[in-house]
Amino acid sequence: MGVASMRTKLILSSLRPPSRCKNMAADDIHESHDAVLRGKVYIDTLPADILPAKKLLEKYSGIRSKDVDRHIHHVRDRMWEIQPHVFVGHFRFLSLGFTSDPCYHAALRRLLQPKPAARLLDLGCCVGQLLRQLAFDGVDTTRLYGIDVEPRFLDLGYELFRDRRKFKATLIIGDLLKPGEAGTGEETLKALDGRMSIVHATSFFHLFAWEDQLRAAVRIVRFLDPSDYGVMIFGRQVGSTMPGERKGPNGDRRYLHDQETWQALWDEVGKLTGTSWRAIIDPLENEGGNTDGIDDTLRRVRFSVHRA
Incomplete structure (x- = not known):
């Protein structure tokens, strides 16, 4: 199951009309759904924390400051038509919070070195x-x-940043959890095996049950250069002070980690791949989980994984 398709299913399942609405006209139901979306996962005002992204669009993309807000709203609403999720509705795809992560700066230093030529792979890059x-x-x-x-998100990235001619990164349509299935990009993904120095994966692992996290992690290890002992995997996810399996909004199973269980997962990855890993979780200060008061054990965390 792909990350984007999962997110779409989750939000749509949360919008099923209650039984008392079964006799409402279709237009009324649609209107009530729009109201729910507006109140829950779609906002009109740009949040303050995307100011760095606005500066990036001005300096990197060359968009005039007076046009930036309109441009962002236009692209966001195009994305909303594809996937009506809080990640889109709250402009989270414009968060540059990763720039405060020491691992980002470690990755940047490696990528700026002329030799050896490090490569970075961003999973679920949106x-x-x-x-x-x-x-x-x-x-x-x-x-x-x-x-x-x-x-469509990959294509909208070129529109958002207006860099189709100068941006030479390799963008691939693929699904790590469906190897060998038609349309999952597995053959293209195989071309990356053994070539990556760094893998970034934010809001990825916490969407899956333990066994799917394990499958994804084993696949990630295949991307990494086996001769490079400085390889690194890093990102953000939701963790918990009481780790274990949770049931998602659509009845799907998800596993949330603390330090001990995160290391245990990567110990299992090591056994399956003949490798050894040191896995680290650090809670993000002043950032709880997206709990809406339901579960105060959730924590937003940053993580990294290194060869041991």
């Missing part, structure tokens, strides 16, 4: 915001790779 920030920070974009299951 519109490629991390890749564009790296490009703005001076990285040769031929060293950058991105994977997403939604091809």
Whole structure:
């Protein structure tokens, strides 16, 4: 199951009309759904935390400051038509919070070195915001790779950043959890095996049950250069002070980690791949989970994984 398709299913399942609405006209139901979306996962005002992204669009993309807000709204609403999810509705695809992660700066230093030529792969790259920030920070974009299951997001990234001619990263439509299935990009993904120095994966692992996380992690290891002992996997996800399996809004199973279980997952990856890993989780200060008061054990965390 792809990340984008999962997100779409989750939001649509949460919008099923209650039984008391079964006799409402179709237009009334549609209107009530729009109201729910507006109140829950779609906002009109640009949040303050995307100010760095607005500056990036001005300096990297050359969009005039007076036009930036309108441009963002236009692209966001195009994305909303594809996937009506809070990630889109709240402009989270424009968050550049990763720039505060020490692992981002470690990755940047490696990518700026002329030799050896490090490469970075962004899983679930969406519109490629991390890749564009790296490009703005001076990285040769031929060293950058991105994977997403939604091809329209990859295309909208060029529209958002207005860089189709100058951005030379390799963007691939693919699904790590469906190897060998038609339309999952597996043959293209195989071409990346053994070539990556760094893998970024934000809001990825926490969407899946333990066994699917394990499958994805084993696949990620295949992307990494086996001769490079400085390889790194990093990103953000939702963790928990009480790790374990949770049931998602659509009845799907998800596993949330603390430090101990995150290491345990990567110990299992090591056994399956003949490798050894040191896995780290750090809670993000002043950032809880997206709980709406339902579960105060959830925590937003940053993670990294290194060869042991």
